[in-house]
Amino acid sequence: MREVRDRFLALVLSFGVLLSGGLAAAQTYEDALRGFTADSFNDTDAAISAVAGSGHAMAAVLIQALQDERLLFDAQDKRVFIRDASGPLLDAATGKPIAGNAPANLQPVRLNNRLRRSVEAALGSLTLVSPEPAKRFEAAQAVFKSRDANALATLDSAIAKEVDARVKKALIEARAAIVLGKADATEPEKLAAVATMRERGDHDARALLSGLSDDQPVSVKRLVADAISTIDSQLAMWSVVQNLWYGLSLGSVLLLAAIGLAITFGVMGVINMAHGEMVMLGAYTTFVVQEVIRARMPWLFDYSLAIAIPLAFLVAAVVGMAIERGVIQFLYGRPLETLLATWGISLILQQAVRTIFGPTNREVGAPGFMSGAFELGGLSITWNRLWIIVFAALIFVALLAALRFTTLGLQMRAVTQNRRMASAMAIPTNRIDAFTFGLGSGIAGLAGVALSQIDNVSPNLGQGYIIDSFLVVVFGGVGNLWGTLVGALSLGIANKFLEPYAGAVLGKILLLVLVILFIQKRPRGLFALKGRAVEA
Amino acid sequence: MITRRLIEAPDGRGWIFLAIVLVAAVLVPLLHLLLPPSSPFHVSTSVMTLWGKYLCFALLALSLDLVWGYCGILSLGHGAFFALGGYAMGMYLMRQIGTRGVYAHPTLPDFMVFLNWKELPWFWYGFDWFPYALLMVVLVPGVLAFVFGWFAFRSRVTGVYLSIITQALTYALMLGFFRNNFGFGGNNGLTDFKDILGFNIQSSQTRAALFALSAVALALGYVVARMVVQSKAGKVLIAIRDAESRTRFLGYRVENYKTYVFTLSACMAGIAGALYVPQVGIINPSEFAPANSIEMVIWVAVGGRSTLVGAALGAVIVNFAKSTFTTGMLAPYWLFALGALFVLVTIFLPKGILGLMPQRAEPAGPNGSPANGRVAQPAE
Numbered sequence: 001m002r003e004v005r006d007r008f009l010a011l012v013l014s015f016g017v018l019l020s021g022g023l024a025a026a027q028t029y030e031d032a033l034r035g036f037t038a039d040s041f042n043d044t045d046a047a048i049s050a051v052a053g054s055g056h057a058m059a060a061v062l063i064q065a066l067q068d069e070r071l072l073f074d075a076q077d078k079r080v081f082i083r084d085a086s087g088p089l090l091d092a093a094t095g096k097p098i099a100g101n102a103p104a105n106l107q108p109v110r111l112n113n114r115l116r117r118s119v120e121a122a123l124g125s126l127t128l129v130s131p132e133p134a135k136r137f138e139a140a141q142a143v144f145k146s147r148d149a150n151a152l153a154t155l156d157s158a159i160a161k162e163v164d165a166r167v168k169k170a171l172i173e174a175r176a177a178i179v180l181g182k183a184d185a186t187e188p189e190k191l192a193a194v195a196t197m198r199e200r201g202d203h204d205a206r207a208l209l210s211g212l213s214d215d216q217p218v219s220v221k222r223l224v225a226d227a228i229s230t231i232d233s234q235l236a237m238w239s240v241v242q243n244l245w246y247g248l249s250l251g252s253v254l255l256l257a258a259i260g261l262a263i264t265f266g267v268m269g270v271i272n273m274a275h276g277e278m279v280m281l282g283a284y285t286t287f288v289v290q291e292v293i294r295a296r297m298p299w300l301f302d303y304s305l306a307i308a309i310p311l312a313f314l315v316a317a318v319v320g321m322a323i324e325r326g327v328i329q330f331l332y333g334r335p336l337e338t339l340l341a342t343w344g345i346s347l348i349l350q351q352a353v354r355t356i357f358g359p360t361n362r363e364v365g366a367p368g369f370m371s372g373a374f375e376l377g378g379l380s381i382t383w384n385r386l387w388i389i390v391f392a393a394l395i396f397v398a399l400l401a402a403l404r405f406t407t408l409g410l411q412m413r414a415v416t417q418n419r420r421m422a423s424a425m426a427i428p429t430n431r432i433d434a435f436t437f438g439l440g441s442g443i444a445g446l447a448g449v450a451l452s453q454i455d456n457v458s459p460n461l462g463q464g465y466i467i468d469s470f471l472v473v474v475f476g477g478v479g480n481l482w483g484t485l486v487g488a489l490s491l492g493i494a495n496k497f498l499e500p501y502a503g504a505v506l507g508k509i510l511l512l513v514l515v516i517l518f519i520q521k522r523p524r525g526l527f528a529l530k531g532r533a534v535e536a
Numbered sequence: 537m538i539t540r541r542l543i544e545a546p547d548g549r550g551w552i553f554l555a556i557v558l559v560a561a562v563l564v565p566l567l568h569l570l571l572p573p574s575s576p577f578h579v580s581t582s583v584m585t586l587w588g589k590y591l592c593f594a595l596l597a598l599s600l601d602l603v604w605g606y607c608g609i610l611s612l613g614h615g616a617f618f619a620l621g622g623y624a625m626g627m628y629l630m631r632q633i634g635t636r637g638v639y640a641h642p643t644l645p646d647f648m649v650f651l652n653w654k655e656l657p658w659f660w661y662g663f664d665w666f667p668y669a670l671l672m673v674v675l676v677p678g679v680l681a682f683v684f685g686w687f688a689f690r691s692r693v694t695g696v697y698l699s700i701i702t703q704a705l706t707y708a709l710m711l712g713f714f715r716n717n718f719g720f721g722g723n724n725g726l727t728d729f730k731d732i733l734g735f736n737i738q739s740s741q742t743r744a745a746l747f748a749l750s751a752v753a754l755a756l757g758y759v760v761a762r763m764v765v766q767s768k769a770g771k772v773l774i775a776i777r778d779a780e781s782r783t784r785f786l787g788y789r790v791e792n793y794k795t796y797v798f799t800l801s802a803c804m805a806g807i808a809g810a811l812y813v814p815q816v817g818i819i820n821p822s823e824f825a826p827a828n829s830i831e832m833v834i835w836v837a838v839g840g841r842s843t844l845v846g847a848a849l850g851a852v853i854v855n856f857a858k859s860t861f862t863t864g865m866l867a868p869y870w871l872f873a874l875g876a877l878f879v880l881v882t883i884f885l886p887k888g889i890l891g892l893m894p895q896r897a898e899p900a901g902p903n904g905s906p907a908n909g910r911v912a913q914p915a916e
Contacts, residue, residue, distance in 0.1 A: 265696075270696075271699070273830075327879055327883065330883050331882060331883065335695060335696050336604075336608075336610040336695070336696065336699065337837075338882075339696060339699060340830070340833060340834060340837060340878050340881075340882050341879045341882040341883065343878055344834075344877065344878020345875060347872075347875035347878070348871070348872055348875035348879075351869075351871035351872050351875065467703065467704060470700045470703070470704075471700075474697060474700055506712075506715075508708075512705075512707065512708040513708060516704060517687075519691070519693055519701055520687045520688065520690075520691040520693070521691065523692055523693045523694075523697060524697075
């Protein structure tokens with residue numbers, strides 16, 4: 001009920017202001033011009049306010065001329081002229097070029113620092129009537145911040161003329177901000193303004209409301225308190241949504257890094273400490289692809305990632321299979337030794353990359369569709385993060401389908417569940433191992449392409465993710481992709497929710513401790529494999 | 537009884553090892569202190585300090601071999617216990633600086649004055665008293681290992697899972713110690729030590745004494761480890777390594793044995809850290825880095841797992857190679873060499889250098905586990 005009343009009041013109010021404002025415009029403008037001819041700073045200041053507040057079509061041109069010191073006056077005739085940027089002299093009252101010769105004793109209107117500030121404020125409010133919606137929007141935002149009471153009349157006329165809904169909303173909000181700051185605003189006006197602020201509902205609106213002076217009428221005070229609590233709950237909700245989004249983004253990165261690890265660990269029971277280096281190889285493949293494209297065929301740059309994706313997969317998969325055939329196959333049944341040997345490989349790979357590409361970060365550019373950001377309600381979403389989430393989801397689904405519907409997938413699942421039985425069923429477990437390792441490494445390479453967009457491409461790229469991805473695998477459980485998904489997302493989201501309270505580092509420590517405690521409870525992770533194979 | 541077990545503890549190799557270490561403990565300090573620097577047999581301060589460092593690493597490797605070689609617990613977080621012992625000693629040394637720090641504050645170490653702290657945090661109390669610091673050197677790593685081990689082993693976290701969470705443990709500690717408000721000097725750690733028990737820490741005599749102490753500690757550590765391995769509990773440990781479920785079914789409380797050996801090993805690592813810090817003159821959070829802890833494992837693997845002597849030998853060899861490599865023009869290739877060492881040793885030298893030598897009847901090696909052939913079980 002109250003809301004309806006508020007809206008009605010607001011409507012009546014703005015209508016009334018409009019009527020009086022519109023009629024008076026021409027008259028005030030003409031009168032105001034005389035102030036410039038007095039050659040006194042005080043009169044000039046008053047004139048600036050009056051012109052800016054008149055809503056006259058020439059106002060913006062005139063104030064702009066004043067700022068550029070192109071505004072001239074004739075002290076005898078009490079007339080004001082604008083010297084146009086291209087030369088001719090215009091009559092400030094009409095905006096038409098003057099007939100005949102220019103008067104002899106023209107003087108420029110002088111400014112001091114105080115006046116320059118007034119001029120700037122006036123210009124800000126005058127852009128409100130600019131023909132471009134984007135400019136008007138910006139001006140409205142500026143007025144919202146400056147809360148310059150002189151802009152009120154201009155605002156009113158601008159609101160009346162505005163057709164763009166977004167700009168109109170900004171204009172009304174700016175007006176409300178001014179009304180709230182004005183000492184002589186009436187109670188209904190203030191109530192309407194508070195309602196507008198509640199509608200806006202962001203940090204600025206809250207700051208404005210909580211910063212109001214204490215001498216408000218009771219009804220306004222009550223509405224302000226009400227609006228602040230509404231805004232607070234809205235802001236709290238948006239911050240939850242934002243944390244969720246950041247967590248989702250981190251979770252998708254973790255998923256990309258960990259999913260390959262989960263496959264190799266699930267199928268072969270070995271921890272591949274060189275997994276992070278496969279990620280790094282993928283990132284460096286992207287770098288090399290972009291270098292070649294930059295040097296040879298720059299028009300392809302927007303497709304560089306699309307080219308890098310299969311290449312990174314291939315490079316990492318080949319290296320991974322070489323590692324499996326060259327080292328790991330001799331170490332089956334000795335998972336701890338495998339861990340050490342793959343650690344050695346990771347040292348070698350890192351040092352090799354450091355020798356070839358140098359120890360410093362390499363620049364990997366973002367194609368057009370991945371740069372920039374857009375607003376969604378109260379949060380800003382960057383395109384690269386969004387694409388990485390999509391990419392991770394695609395890989396996850398593709399992998400799920402591959403395991404479910406291909407022969408290789410079927411055999412991999414069989415080996416995961418019971419290696420000896422699978423072998424007895426004529427599944428070539430050796431070859432499956434090699435393919436699995438290739439697949440897992442290839443996916444790590446894909447993760448590298450994605451990470452090259454958000455992280456520094458350096459020889460240490462993989463190291464930063466390896467412990468986190470281990471935790472994801474250990475937390476989610478082995479041999480189940482859904483476990484990895486849930487593990488990655490919950491670790492990512494938990495991390496981002498802990499950060500505001502505990503700080504980034506302490507949040508991470510807390511999370512590590514939580515995972516360590518969790519493993520006590522479920523030593524095989526969230527989604528443990530059930531069956532005879534487990535306690536073999 | 538105890539003396540008899542003491543004497544019976546070392547095997548043939550062990551006696552040679554003990555003899556070498558103890559002779560070094562006497563001879564090196566003497567050669568350093570008594571001979572003039574011009575003599576060809578003079579041992580310089582830097583060489584002695586370097587080898588003192590190796591001896592600390594050897595003790596650390598010994599402690600790691602005790603859990604990995606004899607109980608199958610691959611700890612990738614032993615650097616944490618080493619560093620904690622080192623920090624306990626470092627805190628004592630910080631308190632000894634007194635008013636000689638840059639800010640000349642009577643109680644607060646320099647970094648606390650710098651951070652504008654007004655009083656000593658409670659966990660720094662007592663560290664100006666040497667016996668208390670010594671107690672903490674053993675107690676802090678021991679209690680951490682006991683609590684951690686008790687939780688982990690009770691819920692049967694084994695194999696690579698355990699390795700990963702020990703790695704996470706040292707990683708978490710590293711992140712924590714890097715923070716200034718943790719109260720341990722943040723990034724820079726503890727350094728600028730002046731004296732220990734009233735002796736100047738830079739002087740030749742103190743250095744020589746520290747070297748001798750490290751050697752004696754290594755010898756004692758070896759004897760203790762050997763006694764543990766030879767004891768009845770030690771046989772159970774080996775049984776656990778080779779067939780954990782079977783040992784449990786035979787009625788042994790596997791988790792108790794594991795916690796016992798893990799805690800003992802952590803205490804030894806802490807002592808090694810405490811001897812290491814006064815010799816190198818600094819302790820900082822990078823000692824907690826997971827990579828360090830993994831490197832320790834390769835020392836054991838190079839020398840020979842479950843031999844004890846081999847672990848100490850491996851630590852000395854790898855670190856000697858590292859010092860030689862990284863100071864010369866070969867420095868960029870050190871990581872290649874280290875990586876290759878990891879791969880080659882695990883594939884071609886599963887029993888390490890000592891495995892190359894002919895040996896008498898020893899307990900079954902790490903690969904003696906039954907019915908394990910080429911079959912990798914996913915979750916074991």
